[in-house]
């Protein structure tokens with residue numbers, strides 16, 4: 001059974017193929033409108049979500065399929081003490097494919113070991129978020145026409161931001177990528193990620209200074225400081241405004257810069273940037289639906305084999 005637990009579960013060639021399918025769906029949605037008739041997607045969300053869950057649900061509806069699930073684990077049997085394994089074992093009797101978000105790192109992997117249907121990791125704690133990464137890759141591809149030879153700035157909460165971890169994993173497989181890691185010391189990329197980058201001999205620098213890094217960036221990936229992962233509210237309050245992207249900070253940016261953010265935004269990007277042609281975060285959210293359609297199609301196809 002093929003699952004998507006982390007982005008390395010897909011080869012770069014498969015990602016290219018999914019990007020092509022997502023673009024084809026954008027052009028010819030009618031051709032895909034019945035592809036999943038009679039199929040059910042279950043969305044099991046043990047943590048809050050707007051874009052990820054609703055884009056998965058919209059994706060399945062636009063493929064002609066159905067959706068079941070919960071968005072509040074308090075309403076599910078996990079509140080009675082049921083294990084993730086048991087929940088998934090049962091839900092896989094009802095659904096053909098499952099998207100799961102969980103606050104515990106590794107929960108979707110445990111689920112995949114028990115499931116009779118494909119499991120998609122829709123975010124596990126501060127660990128990984130591979131479908132956001134597919135969304136990001138589609139967005140970069142559409143904006144830049146390529147996934148190689150880019151300088152990418154990742155800014156904000158690099159410690160707890162799971163979207164950052166998965167995006168670095170994904171980009172580590174393309175050539176000519178330079179990573180500029182922009183964060184306060186307290187929110188540095190975890191050492192296991194830095195070790196991986198050093199082992200693979202990736203080109204990266206760490207800095208605290210967003211404005212100094214700006215001129216060389218092709219892509220700027222802004223992130224929210226992940227309040228829910230902090231041990232102390234005081235520490236969160238001290239760090240939450242570390243970076244706020246305002247128009248003046250873009251003075252020395254390239255005209256061709258693409259500004260991405262997985263959203264939700266708190267205050268990391270001033271709303272006055274939304275109308276700047278370099279702001280891509282709302283089209284990025286739309287892209288999330290199309291790439292999830294391509295993913296559902298692929299995993300259901302593989303499940304038939």
Ligand code: NCD
Nearest residue numbers: 051052123163224262263264
């Ligand atoms: C991200 C997440 O859940 O990790 N959101 C998303 O899925 N688009 C980023 C975040 O919550 O800050």
